Amino acid sequence: MSQFDSLTPRPADALLGLMAAFRADPREEKIDLGVGVYRDDAGQTTIMKAVREAERRLAETSQTKVYESPRGNQDFTAAIDRFIFADDETANRQGFATPGGSGALSLGMNFIKRITPDATVWISDPSWPNHPHIARTASLNVASYAYAQPADPGIDLDKLMESLSAAKPGDAIIIQGPCHNPTGIDLDTAQWKALGAFCAEKGLMPFIDMAYHGFAQSLDEDVLGVRAFLGEVPEALFSYSCSKNFGLYRDRAGCLLLKASSETGAQNAGTHLADIARALWSMPPAHGPAIVSTILGDEALTTMWKTELVEMQDRMGTLRRALAESIHPNSNSYDPSVLTSQNGMFSQLPLAKPVIEELREKEGLYIPGSGRINIAGLSMAQTSRVAELLSPHL
Template identity: 45%
Template sequence: MLSNLKPQPADKILQLMQFYREDPRETKIDLGVGVYKDATGHTPIMRAIKAAEKQLWDEETTKSYTALSGDPAFGAAMKAMVLGDSVDHARVGAIATPGGTGAVRQALELAKLVDPETTVWTSNPTWPNHVSIIKFMKLNHAEYAYFDEASCTVDFDAMMDSLKALKAGDVVLLHGCCHNPTGANLTLEQYGLVADLIAEKGATALVDIAYQGFGDGLEEDAAATRLLASKLPELLVASSCSKNFGIYRERTGCLMAISETAEQTPVTQGTLNYLNRQNYSFPPDHGARLVSMILTDEALKADWMAELEEVRLGMLGLRQQLADELKRLTNSDRFDFIARHRGMFSRIGASPEEVLKMREDFGIYMVGDSRMNIAGLNAETVPLLAAAIAKTCK
């Protein structure tokens, strides 16, 4: 059997990380991998996570399984954090998953269980793993227009025109905030118009919200998802705790499925549990338990929110510094969009050839489509990046 295996295509971001490690230049800058880093290039453990882990060390008495859906306290805490009071929680089924990726995968498994011929729509561009998973599952895939390369903003008219081709039963994958890879986001009004069109077509929205708290604030970043939940009869929400709690390796995610009525929830919840059982049985608990501890403890939550705000404001500061430096170097407002983008990423409109030239000439490592991780910068490296962009990009 194994002798019949064929090599799989290399992950471009992981390959880029390898190139970076092999580069001997001291001035090299890693803007590829999608992990938050502080000014020293370190991905820290948040204070509240450390405190919760110490508390758990003292209080935990068993490592037995929780439930197929995960610890109920985690599901309840995630519903409150992501959905707020936008929808009756009695309508919401929830399962813990291995990271936000696991939540996306389980959402697509649910859609496939209902209709194996469903078509999943993703923005062009989107996080590459979205498309990879859809194709691996042999689901039908379509793209809707999203990003205008010239202005580096959302082309909303083109997006709506694309989505007019939706059919009943299709799934539309939307980014809840901090669009990956572009950093360009819909306005709340535009999300509302998208919701109206999805409802009109009889399609289902799947929200991937992986960066809540990294954009405009914890509550503000949930506003679009909550609007969709309030306007649509059904909604799937895949949420990740990797970034906003800094627990990447704990693989902590949650899939929420909102049914049209509370009476439907037991069947929805039972189906979610069934999918967990078929894929990995009981989900991991450690990260989920830390999250639920923090979100239900007033002091821990306050400290976590304060540190999360420090992270968010730090990235906004780097965005503004980069935009200002580029304006100074180019004597134009061409790159002002960088300050308006939100989240860890921006796509700056450089060609693959220009991206390669920046890597070869300046040691700037970003993904070939010119997606860069703002959190890979610090105050000292921003001028180096700005100079490379100004000298390279036409």
């Protein structure tokens, strides 16, 4: 008898299961709005031109595959630090390359567990399902705070902060940067600033998660609210993913930044983060961070990448408008114009699970059970058909 026989099998990840079902579906007219990857109008997730050129240069110049360090590529982390903070006052900050954004979240969650063992991590309702999963895997308590519902035009900040009334000093709060997953509904700059003041007053540890930088308005505009928030709090953790905006999904290029209120605090925290990283993955991936640092360290490559990023952002905006204009709700309870006020790859539709299952089984339209749709999974040719299928249920 195996020692593992007594284990209760865990349910399969719902999104991964949806991806497998889509691949197995033989229907030519099937449409995948589930998996969170950017696709062009031909349905392909191609390698960005700037990435291709950076890889060519790396292939020609790289001399070794030796480990870098538990902190990883520091040119990479410094470049991401400049993205967020836009200054050179780095004495009170630390940066660690990580296996994607999930690695940054895992490193940060384990650090929170170490400094405040009884901390509760507050996560928006709704949120990306991996947020609570990572927190619980780090043996942290999890609670939720009110955020936004699919048909909401924006965020009720008073309601959000009221839902955090039970949070205690030392608790952590995950706040998604621009292009909230799954709603696409974002805080405005004034709300970011007010929430920062609230977190400082409550003694909460903010953990900002930015996975779609440049997908909302622009690289510069997307960080204005975040910087306003960071100006209000003495300390914070920050996770950053290059999966979407550099298209480095499988190369797992992520970064954890830490802001401390003192240089000593930053240095002490850095030793603990390095210690935790050593146990989690020993050494982080090198290839993805090297691509990013190569691009951001070369003016021509940076310009090429920014041009491609703007094209991606513009395309998603065009798809949003086309879908919103084509949807004709069956009731007066849903206003499709809210789609155009949202940002990024995702929107969440008020669809009941039986409807979602029916759309998948009868029409080959694949949507997760949460009602989240990947706008970037559409082609312009598909928007009319998708709107036609969705309209009777909205």
